[in-house]
Amino acid sequence: MRTIRAPVALWRRPVWSTGRKDCVGTALGYSRLWFTIGHGIVTEVFYPRIDIPQIRDLGFLIADGRGFWQEIKALPDCVLELEDTHVPLPRLRHHHERFEFTLHVCADPDRDVLLIDFALTGNAGLRPYLLCAPRLGEDAHANRAWVGAWEGRRVLWAEQGPFGLAIHCRDADGYAALDTCSVGEVGASDLWQDFHLNGRMTWGYTEAGPGQVALGGALPPRGTLALGLGSSKEAAATNAWSALAEGFPRAAREYAARWHAWHAARVCPQDIGARLPSGIAELYARSATVIKVHEDHTFPGALVASLSVPWGETSDTLGGYHLVWSRDLVESAGALLALGAHKEARQILAYLIGTQQADGHWLQNQWLGGKPFWNGVQLDEAGFPVLLASALKAHGALGDMAVTDMVFRALSFIVCEGPVTAQDRWEEDAGINAFTLAVMIAALVEGAAFLDGRAQACALMFADYWNARIEAWTYAVGDPLSQQFQVPGHYIRVAPPDILTDRDADREVLPIKNRADDPQLAACCQVSNDFLQLVRYGLRDAHDPRILASVAVMDGLLKTETPSGPVWHRYNGDGYGEHADGRPFDGTGIGRGWPLLTGERGHYAIAAGEDALPYLRAMAAMTGQGGLLPEQVWDSAPIPEYDLTPGHPSGSAMPLVWAHGEFVKLCHSHVLGVPVDRPVATWRRYRGVRPTPGFCIWQFHQRPQYLRVGEELRIALAAPFTVHWGQDGWQAVRDTPSEDWGLLHVAILTREALRTANTVQFTLRWQTGDWVGQDFHIDIRRGP
Template sequence: MGNPSKAPAAAWRHPVWSTARKSCVGTALGSGKIWFTTGRGIVTEVFYPRIDIPQIRDLGFIVADDQGFWQELKALPEPRLEMEDPLVPLPIIHHHHDRFDFTLKICADPERDVLLLDFHLEGDAALRPYLLCSARLGEDAENNCAWVGDWEGRPVLWAEQGPFGLALTCRNADGYPALERCTVGEVGASDLWQDFHQNGRMQWAYQEAGPGEVALAGRLPRQGTLALGLGTSKEAAATNAWSSLAEGFQSRAADYSAGWNAWHQRHPTHHCVSKLPAAAKALYARSTNILKVHEDRTFPGAMVASLSVPWGESSDSRGGYHLVWSRDLVESAGALLALGAATEARHVLTYLISTQQADGHWLQNQWLGGKPFWQGVQLDETGFPVLLASALREAQMLENVAVTDMITRALHFIVHEGPVTGQDRWEEDGGVNLFTLAVAIAALVEGAGFLGGKAGDCALMLADYWNARLEEWTFAHDTDLARRFQVAGHYVRIIPEDILVQDGAQKEWVLIKNRAHDPHLSAGEQVANDFLQLVRYGLRSADDPHVTASVKVMDGLLRTDTPCGPVWHRYNGDGYGEHADGSPFDGTGIGRGWPLLVGERGHYALAAGEDAVPYINAMAAMTGNSGLLPEQIWESDAIPEKGLFPGHPSGSAMPLVWAHGEFIKLCHSAAQGRPVDRPAQTWKRYQGKVPKIDYRIWRLRQRPRQLPAGQELRLLLRAPFTVHWGSNGWQAIQDTESEDWGLGHVATLPVQKLRVGDSVQFTILWRDSGDWQGEDFHIDIVGGGA
């Protein structure tokens, strides 16, 4: 008959996460290593001992009597959330039902790996609260085991998996142990929710469960404090839990608040928000907290993109957004710099230095310790750490951080892989993308100042070349979109690599990636807002005709007006978002508006001499009920039963740290009258103007087939080489040796005297190996307008 104390196992498992729409995220600024999130009025994922390892799915409550009435709190309408101090992420959650009110206060112990939950049930005296916790130790939903136990005469709920242990215990208002009628089970089969669903009251009392996705439950007093302890064993977790309970919630909350207030005193609210509306001021304060909360303490400087899993209640992703992207990390570090949080920004840089790959690039994303998650290569993620090093030096905050080796390797990678990226910043298509290219050009310019010599010359030569040729590569003329919006042309979202190999001779190409609609949208008909980075970084002026025409197309195609203000989409045909009926993204969907892009559009408005405050106000209005910025908002007709309302958060990640960083930067930029993250040396070099160059660069990956008369031809390759070359059908043959320019090897062919109609022929001998390239190459001399 088996073990009657063992909970029945689930016959079928599809573990998912909690809601991505968080109402609060928090951590104590002490030695404790606990991060918590809340959503739908309960505790959702709790992370320990690092910010990338969730240990539970959620911890919620049922309120019930013994007559068959029961109510799960997270199924009630959105509760009221308040913070006694807006600078301290110490949430108080108020649930209301006709028969009761339930108040929940949440605090992480600053000194221990314990989360404390102070609760109070008021109303019908026949009602009692019950806790139910879904353990997910080590982010593992398959191998957790759980027990009802006793710790030194105190009832405790235990779970273990691998190196992690969990303990749940409770004390009442008088300080006595108060966990009653405990049970454990497997989610979906023998957990407390199933017990109430099937029996209308708590009847099961299983003593052990698992291995599997286990749930822990027990009856609580009407008022008390619950402790969730985490540790290297269940016993260690229980010891810390009771130590924390012995001090009491109020004591721990006071120390928690003191830690946060001390941090804010070191980084006082900037004067840039003094004239902003109240909602924007409140969001600024919350945004500073969001940045600090998302920083790890085992790996200082590591910040995850969000303490959430997009559309978590339908997702079984092991990574979610609790991973490190170097792009998000540096974008957030720019906001830290604006706040004056120099120590945190330097920690970001040293963390990035430690996780740089041998060839100079950074992983698409990674666990905090440096282990890869996804495997793509995004060129902007190699440029951003260089920009951070330069920004720190410009602000005289770099101190003694050794950056030369990092910058050398990063620029070497950019030189030989760019201007093509394996993926754009949205982690989809590869090719030449203007956001990515703006970052790469700026990294070359900023990095050149660290390297100097021939390496610096090489970086500047390539930066100028790419900058001068942006429009040749990425500006589409006389497209259907251009005619529709009555402009000469527009920047396109991305140009595939083989167009670049042909030196831009072809401007139409089929892109297939995550399309919600026409899967055969050509490159020339796809528009994004990525080109705005050219203005933000000083590569083009706000009134450049190419830019203004593209803004007209972008605003006409990608802007949606909502009750909260205008919002922009990533690009036309985007498929990353809910379906039309509001069902979650499942690999396909319809791209929604991004508050982050409102901030980017606001930065362009500022550069164009317009007021940025309307964009600040729009971002502030697009937050959730608790004031957090989401990844995306809903911009279609309301679907109340799914919590989707125009202008307000969708089911995507919330908070998105990058969006909060963008908001902070927009506030500072508006006060200073320029983008605060504009790379200083890049602006000094270009000031929005196209550089004048008298050369073309030939590489194996980008092969110009035409050379304007009067220009030099420069070959840039990885290794030492000799160019065996002649003109007009291999006449006047000669050899030119390459020189080591630090980041590559360069040979300059003096062909300026050749006339229109002449031609150059050449092949390459690799000096290290003595091997010929095995190809002959041909370039025609053409008029200067080519």
């Protein structure tokens, strides 16, 4: 075969495929391959780990060779069918007035091969053409492509670094059936450009790259494609033809059987699915599958947030959502526990233990092997793994896992860094956030059960103190929103860090990210639904007047009624979403409604003694045509040119595994009548009642300005120290050494010692003999 090199493209931005997936799948077996479906074609395929996409997309043209041609992903109204809700085995039907084109997609359970059975019917002279854009190793710029032969059969090849790709085709009679082929560079010499310029296939380039390469070729009307992946192009080709030799029907049967076996192995004593209305029950079953699909096969227990890149058609990010967040991971683990998939939940905890940082926290997000992607610190992500350990123990599923060291280090990090988090759960602002605070308090209480002695007492001390201070830090009164909604006050989205020392700090402007123009809202005028976690975890009662007032403000500001049902925004002023005209998010935009938050609102309804079915129905109605829950839904007037319809998925990301986990848990909570993931020890300790601990905690970053008479002052620091202190202007000076309380060192100025004081002055001396070089002052209040 004579080598003909394809023309080189001018630089093109290497974007991904649509973030709206209609199906995601993987085989349960040896295979280490995941596939996604969007716009009626195969989009990203991942191998050998779930965080490494290897192609951008694999689609088709239908043409007659005389000028007519049609790209199938541009056809409207592709029909996606799943014969069984439990099995991600999609059949895609494309209709055109001149033809019908059907695809049946399956991952070979025994090989790293994606099989696509295809059939074209319609006008005489039509035939399908393959279009594939490799992105091996997630690298868009260094791929090479060839038209070659392997064991006498024509093959399309690509390679980059340690990865190889091969595409074989077999016709309906079992013969090799790749006809005329061509490779090229995206935007210059790919097959789509050939049809666009010439109306038919005229090019026959046999080599392209390095760069953004594309593979193309003529196919028979009926046949099976095999996309193989391996450590070399030859290894990929061997696997691909081996899969074709065994055939698509065998692979599909085995694929379905293994999925059925997994579902049958789950033990769900409440038989939740049978107690749900049909439409909700279908999404419940599908959600279990979606969560399992997102589990890696190399790192057991590692689940990515989504097999999608938000607004992928316009994004060139290397990360997307195929990364691990400990928060999303534990939220998914809670659903797996409820589903009776105890092994998977236990593997998640083991994976988290394996990736915990030396100081006790977890990375903001990471590649599966533990390499950081973003380096922010979110304190809820330090608390969630502790909650998972406790939940496994409560389900009798912890076994003999060694978790004490993990718990100790996580709680040490929390008490040293909290209550201020560097980022809230939406990865944006520093401060004190009710959701993060609820997770930390619950983690301290649940984690205390794994500790003993002073360490246990230290954890419970911080939990009680922070719980008692929630309103002082995160509840605004007399602000414009309270006046607008005629309520005494409300919980705010994030209190600025200096709220610890200045009660009026909530009047400060807190920046809102992802906005073209910051609206300059004071912290007291920013509202989220994060405070609902206080009720869900048992820190506050659902009927607490402050909770009820905040629900009224939240529903008034963040709720949008859509044809699918109610949906809530993350917070007022959010900018993470499409622009008003429908253009994709590009660093700025307008936040849209999140089905996940509809689920959280449903959990509050259960705690308040209300019916959760309306929220379950709304979530089920917000899915895409493949029954997947999106990150966001469109909540404005329809914009057909961007395929944006009110109450239906936007272009952000679909599926969102966290949303499917929330739906599963809401189903269980609805049937059981209580939040299924409510931490047991936390509920037992507080039962919705605010504690009155009788002491204040002082740390360098947490400095109360006053004590109430009768309260102790507890100074808690990371290293041993002595408090050198006096009262009322350094009178009656004395020294109080700290004691080791496991998580921290603590010195207590007792009620008796402070009984007659009006002020306290103190400084600190380390065990080394060094002084901190600063005096501190606290007033003692005797009135209200």
